[in-house]
Amino acid sequence: MTPVWEYFLPDYISYWIAAGIPKFVRIFWYFVIFELTRYISIDFLIAFYFKITEKRRSKKWMTARNKLFAENPLISIIIPGKNEGPHLFKLTKSLAEQTYKHFELIIVDDGSNDDTPTIGKNLERLGLIHTFLRNEMRGGKASAANLALRYSKGKIVVHLDADCSFDCDAIENIIIPFYMDDKIGAVGGNVKVRNYRDSLCAKLQAIEYLKTVSIGRIITSTLGIYKIISGAFGAFRMDVLDKVGGWDIGPGLDGDITVKIRKSGYKTVFSPTAICLTNAPSKFKVLTKQRLRWDKSIIRFRVRKHKDVYFPHQGFSWSNFFALFENVFYNVVLDLTWWIYIIDMVLNYSSSLDFIIYMNLTLYFCVGFVQMTSIYIFSERRKEELYLWRYLPLMSLYTGLYLRFVRSRAYIDEWFFRKSYDDPWNPVKSSSQAKANGF
Amino acid sequence: MRLQNVISNRRPEFAQIGKYQALRVSHQGRLANVDPNTVDIIIVEDESTLKAILKNDVLYLKPLFYIGDTRKECDGTFNVDAPHQIVSKVDVLTKAIEEYADLDLPSDPSDRLLTKVLRYLISRKKVLKPINTRLSSIGYSFPVIEDMSIESNPLHIIKHLNAFSSQDYFSRQPIDKINICYDCNSSYLNFSECCTKCNSLDLKTEELVHHFRCAYVGPQSDFMKDEKLICPKCDHQLKHIGIDYDKPSEIHTCKSCNHSSQETKMKAKCVDCCKENELEQLVTYDIHEYRPTEKAVAKSLESTKAQSFGIQSEEEHDLLTNYGAFNMIKSHEAKRQSIANTSTFEMIMSVEDKILNGLNEGMQMAMLQELASIIKPYLKHNDLIALDRDRNINVLLIDYTSQENEVIQDTLHYNLNKMLMDNGWSNHEIISITSRSIKE
Numbered sequence: 001m002t003p004v005w006e007y008f009l010p011d012y013i014s015y016w017i018a019a020g021i022p023k024f025v026r027i028f029w030y031f032v033i034f035e036l037t038r039y040i041s042i043d044f045l046i047a048f049y050f051k052i053t054e055k056r057r058s059k060k061w062m063t064a065r066n067k068l069f070a071e072n073p074l075i076s077i078i079i080p081g082k083n084e085g086p087h088l089f090k091l092t093k094s095l096a097e098q099t100y101k102h103f104e105l106i107i108v109d110d111g112s113n114d115d116t117p118t119i120g121k122n123l124e125r126l127g128l129i130h131t132f133l134r135n136e137m138r139g140g141k142a143s144a145a146n147l148a149l150r151y152s153k154g155k156i157v158v159h160l161d162a163d164c165s166f167d168c169d170a171i172e173n174i175i176i177p178f179y180m181d182d183k184i185g186a187v188g189g190n191v192k193v194r195n196y197r198d199s200l201c202a203k204l205q206a207i208e209y210l211k212t213v214s215i216g217r218i219i220t221s222t223l224g225i226y227k228i229i230s231g232a233f234g235a236f237r238m239d240v241l242d243k244v245g246g247w248d249i250g251p252g253l254d255g256d257i258t259v260k261i262r263k264s265g266y267k268t269v270f271s272p273t274a275i276c277l278t279n280a281p282s283k284f285k286v287l288t289k290q291r292l293r294w295d296k297s298i299i300r301f302r303v304r305k306h307k308d309v310y311f312p313h314q315g316f317s318w319s320n321f322f323a324l325f326e327n328v329f330y331n332v333v334l335d336l337t338w339w340i341y342i343i344d345m346v347l348n349y350s351s352s353l354d355f356i357i358y359m360n361l362t363l364y365f366c367v368g369f370v371q372m373t374s375i376y377i378f379s380e381r382r383k384e385e386l387y388l389w390r391y392l393p394l395m396s397l398y399t400g401l402y403l404r405f406v407r408s409r410a411y412i413d414e415w416f417f418r419k420s421y422d423d424p425w426n427p428v429k430s431s432s433q434a435k436a437n438g439f
Numbered sequence: 440m441r442l443q444n445v446i447s448n449r450r451p452e453f454a455q456i457g458k459y460q461a462l463r464v465s466h467q468g469r470l471a472n473v474d475p476n477t478v479d480i481i482i483v484e485d486e487s488t489l490k491a492i493l494k495n496d497v498l499y500l501k502p503l504f505y506i507g508d509t510r511k512e513c514d515g516t517f518n519v520d521a522p523h524q525i526v527s528k529v530d531v532l533t534k535a536i537e538e539y540a541d542l543d544l545p546s547d548p549s550d551r552l553l554t555k556v557l558r559y560l561i562s563r564k565k566v567l568k569p570i571n572t573r574l575s576s577i578g579y580s581f582p583v584i585e586d587m588s589i590e591s592n593p594l595h596i597i598k599h600l601n602a603f604s605s606q607d608y609f610s611r612q613p614i615d616k617i618n619i620c621y622d623c624n625s626s627y628l629n630f631s632e633c634c635t636k637c638n639s640l641d642l643k644t645e646e647l648v649h650h651f652r653c654a655y656v657g658p659q660s661d662f663m664k665d666e667k668l669i670c671p672k673c674d675h676q677l678k679h680i681g682i683d684y685d686k687p688s689e690i691h692t693c694k695s696c697n698h699s700s701q702e703t704k705m706k707a708k709c710v711d712c713c714k715e716n717e718l719e720q721l722v723t724y725d726i727h728e729y730r731p732t733e734k735a736v737a738k739s740l741e742s743t744k745a746q747s748f749g750i751q752s753e754e755e756h757d758l759l760t761n762y763g764a765f766n767m768i769k770s771h772e773a774k775r776q777s778i779a780n781t782s783t784f785e786m787i788m789s790v791e792d793k794i795l796n797g798l799n800e801g802m803q804m805a806m807l808q809e810l811a812s813i814i815k816p817y818l819k820h821n822d823l824i825a826l827d828r829d830r831n832i833n834v835l836l837i838d839y840t841s842q843e844n845e846v847i848q849d850t851l852h853y854n855l856n857k858m859l860m861d862n863g864w865s866n867h868e869i870i871s872i873t874s875r876s877i878k879e
Contacts, residue, residue: 111687121702124635133701135649135656135687142654146672147647150657151690151699245672249654429685433651 015355027349027356030341031363034334040367043374046219050378064179068100068172075103075175076154076238080144082109084162085116092128094165100172103158104130106148111138140426141231142247149246157241159254160276161232165194167275174235174274185240185266186258187274188226189233190214192381194277196388201287203391204398205280210375210385214272218378221270225323228255229268233276240266249434251425252297259306262320272378288406295331295410296420302328305439335407364396456480457526459533467491473498480529482506482517489513493586496544499555500562502532512582514563535562538740548589553603556584557739560731567600567729569614576711577617577626579726594624600729608735611727618721620709622799627710628721632691632703638715639695642703646686650677658690722802758811758824762833765825769835773877784844785877788814788832788851791869795830807832810855810870817847835877848874 016024025032050057077095088107095105107129109116120132133147149157156175167173170189177187191213196206213230220226229236231254244260247253258268281287302324309320349356372392379385413419421435452463459479464470467488475497483489484506493499493512504517504525514532518524539558544551560567560583569579581596590596604611619626633640645658648668655672662668668677668684677684692699707716731739760768772783790810795803811824811832818824823835836844856868 124700124702131698131700133688133690135647137649137685137687139649139651139656139685139687140654143649143656146654147649147656150661245653245655247654429681430651430654433683437652439652 012355012358015352016359027345028360028363030338031360034330034337035364035367038330040370042219043215043371046222047374047377049222050218060180061176064176065172067179068176071179072102073155074153075100075156075158075171075235076106076148076152077103077158077160077171078106078108078145078148078152079160079162080108080110080141080148081162082138082144083112083114083116084109085112085114085119087162088116088119088123088129090165091160091162092123095171096128097168098166098171099169100175103171104152104154106131106133106152107162108144108148109134110141110144111135138427140249140430142249142253143430145253146246149241152238155238156235157238158235159231159233161278164191164232164276164278166233166277170233170274170276174233174271177269177271178235178237181267181269183265183267184269185237185261185264186229186268187235188217188221188229188258188268188270189235189274189276190217190270190272191230191232191276191278193280195279195282199282200391200394201284202280202282203388204394205287207372207388207391207395208399208403209280210379210388211371215371215375215378217270218272220323220326221268223322224267224319225326226268226270227258227262227323227327229258230254230276232278233274236261237266240264249426249430249439250297251293251420251423252301255297256301256305259301259309259320259324262317262323263306263309263315265315265317273380275380284402291403291406292410292413293420293423293425295407296414296423298328298331299411299414300418300420303332331407332411335404335411338404339408361396364400365393368392368395456522457529459526459529461522464488464492470495470498475501479533480504480525483513490586493559493583496551496555499587500536500539500558502529512586532562535564538562542740549599552584552588552599553608554739554741555587557608557731557735559583559587561736561739566731567609569726569728576624577619577724579615579617592624594619594724597724597726600727604727604729607732608738609729610732611729613725613727615726617724617726618707619724620707620712620714620716621720621722621797621802622714622716623709623712624722624799625709625711628707628716629710630705630707633706634691634693634696634698635700635702635704636698637693637696638704638706639693640706641694642691643694644689644691646689648677648684649687650675650684652683656687658692659686720797758815759808760823760825762825762827765823765833765835768823769877772835772837776878781838782840782844783877784836784839784874786834786836786844786848786851786872786874788834788855788870788872790830791865791871794864794869803830813855813858814851817851836874841876844874848872 019027079091092105095103105128107120107123109120109132112134117134120129120134123129124132131151133151135144135147145159156178158171158174174187174189178184191209193202193206193209195202197203217226217228234254236257240261244257244264247257248260250256262268281290306324309317309324345353345356369389369392372389375385376382418435421431423431426434452465452469454461454463460477461480461482462473462478463482463484464473465484465488470488470491478498478501480502481492481498482504483492489503489505489512492501492503502525503513504515505513506517506519508516515525515528536558539562544554556567559565565583567581567584569581571578572580574580575593577593580593581600584600585591585593585596588596588599590599600609600611603609617626618628620628631640632642634642645660647656648659648662649656650662650670650672652675653670653673655670657671659668661671662677669675670677675683680686688701690699690701691703705718707718707721708714709716769785775781776783788810790806795806798806807826807830811826814824814832814834818834819837819839821837823837825833827833836847839847852868852870852872855870859865859869860867
């Protein structure tokens with residue numbers, strides 16, 4: 001039997017040499033216009049900017065750090081959640097190691113049906129938790145966060161997920177930016193995947209988080225269009241939270257509150273050195289559910305609830321416009337465009353589809369490595385993350401196909417059927433009110 | 440002599456009821472000259488006389504009747520209008536106590552108390568059942584044994600009874616549990632909720648309200664506006680519980696320190712000494728009823744024997760040496776050392792004052808005795824343990840090498856501290872041990 005490269009490879013090369021650059025651009029317009037611009041050019045431009053401004057930024061950071069420790073404000077760390085009891089002790093241990101010590105820890109148990117109340121009360125008695133509050137009836141994550149907020153006494157509120165652990169300077173690094181600029185209302189932490197060795201699913205998410213969270217958010221933050229502060233690790237000024245009324249009903253409440261803060265005239269920034277490790281779903285079935293929920297929230301919040309951002313009005317802001325536009329464009333519009341691209345290829349290049357698919361995979365494969373180089377430049381865990389490089393070839397299937405299918409399904413569900421209101425993530429009593437009032 | 444004389448306040452005090460000679464005792468002072476052989480029944484009308492009879496080593500078994508309310512300590516009420524009603528009961532009792540007629544009581548106080556109680560209970564076929572009373576500091580009194588004993592503290596009576604039970608003279612059945620003040624042993628406690636942070640009693644308890652529409656959650660006072668519930672976040676009126684809002688839990692806010700929590704701390708204030716006890720500090724006792732066993736029946740029929748049964752077992756008696764004797768032996772040992780070229784060490788073990796001062800005297804003693812019993816197995820047979828006035832445990836390590844002395848000191852220091860820390864007495868070492876040679 002003749003090996004595939006003996007008959008396929010010469011034809012493949014001849015095809016692309018014969019095609020020339022104009023035809024190449026015509027076929028891969030989607031890649032050239034969108035992917036190359038966004039993920040390659042901007043990454044390296046920002047990396048270059050970071051390099052040349054390193055000294056200035058470092059000096060500014062140290063000044064802010066000194067201000068923080070001179071003032072030593074009380075920080076309220078709030079952790080709303082359901083059935084998070086098993087994580088609580090580890091979390092208190094992780095927080096006990098923090099370099100910034102002046103904080104109160106408030107945990108809200110949102111109607112857990114496991115041992116969480118017993119664990120929480122014991123930790124409170126032992127003094128490891130400052131306040132443990134329990135809602136006997138589940139009210140949803142937003143209500144739990146708002147309850148914690150109601151009893152927070154700190155100047156800054158740090159919102160965490162219970163299953164996360166933190167670098168020992170994470171709290172310090174997430175609150176320093178508040179001392180760099182008075183207009184900063186909220187700061188997002190850098191969430192990375194802790195269990196990346198568990199399964200292929202977790203490994204692929206670890207690479208995705210590095211691209212979209214660690215690097216993606218450095219870029220959006222630098223451009224002033226940072227629009228999502230992760231619920232797993234985010235810090236907020238108490239007066240700003242009071243002004244925006246805390247969290248509204250989710251899912252997607254972390255993105256929603258970020259937009260609310262931006263719309264109130266405050267800046268939101270990303271702190272790449274505030275590192276938080278979280279467990280990503282290790283099975284694709286669980287991941288699919290999670291992503292459907294996240295993706296639906298883009299339509300619900302970015303397109304519907306905050307649609308005023310796109311139109312001229314009294315409080316119109318270009319940065320808010322671009323922040324949401326970028327988000328909606330690169331997710332919703334490009335997802336739709338991708339299907340148009342596929343149809344274009346099938347209709348116009350059906351005879352060359354095999355060459356196109358292979359070239360596409362080759363391009364994304366190469367881009368993946370180039371992008372990983374930019375991650376390598378920014379990362380503080382380079383050695384550990386080298387382990388993930390070998391899985392890069394699979395990323396084109398993961399992001400290019402799997403996530404696109406999930407996203408498309410979520411957008412259809414939300415756009416046409418408003419499925420996010422049926423999500424069991426929120427109790428029916430809250431979802432029905434949110435739906436009735438159009439939130 | 441007419442019966443009427445017995446039931447009236449007139450003398451003489453003796454009367455005949457059936458075939459029995461009855462003695463009415465109006466005052467305990469008159470018991471001194473009573474010849475037990477001439478009296479078959481005793482009739483009393485006041486509590487102090489009744490107690491005095493039970494304390495009396497020759498009269499305590501006599502059929503005893505009370506004019507007035509029924510009392511557990513006696514054999515019944517004496518009805519002045521129908522005195523012969525007691526005859527059949529006296530017949531039974533007389534037969535039952537005949538068995539003990541020629542038996543002496545032991546000389547040891549504890550053994551004597553046991554024997555008296557057993558003879559009384561067995562002859563009456565009674566169970567020793569505690570009764571609720573406000574007059575006792577622990578809320579319970581133990582009839583008969585309290586009257587027979589020289590102890591007035593009910594906790595000491597419980598210790599006696601538990602010691603007797605551990606020697607199989609009683610089988611016991613729990614009927615209650617009491618918590619008593621760790622300072623004065625009183626069970627009259629007022630329980631109240633207070634702030635977990637500052638112990639203040641000034642707490643405000645409110646229901647939490649969750650507004651479904653905007654996810655705001657806060658105490659009800661946040662929502663109260665003109666006697667209506669108005670959401671402070673979205674200004675909507677909350678009208679219908681279950682539709683607009685619910686009340687997922689409640690919260691306590693301390694008016695002194697402003698701390699909010701869903702937990703409160705329970706405090707028990709002693710009515711007698713005003714001490715505020717944490718719940719963990721309260722000392723818990725089980726209250727039992729005690730039923731004499733087969734072994735008790737045999738014991739009640741024993742004649743005088745020099746045995747000791749008391750709170751302290753024989754082992755406990757052997758455990759601790761009198762401190763004076765300890766010092767005497769120590770000085771002899773010091774002299775012997777200089778002649779025989781042996782080495783003896785004195786080890787002094789001290790429990791942190793803060794811990795001991797937190798216990799009442801009885802508890803301090805119990806703790807030190809327990810520590811001594813734990814130390815004992817580590818020692819050689821001839822070694823001595825004594826408690827001094829400063830509440831130190833003194834140990835005389837006779838004929839030890841320096842190395843042996845060091846090993847035992849280190850071992851005891853580590854093991855005792857670990858045991859106390861594991862049992863939650865403290866989170867740091869509370870026992871210190873010093874040791875020195877007693878060579879002159």
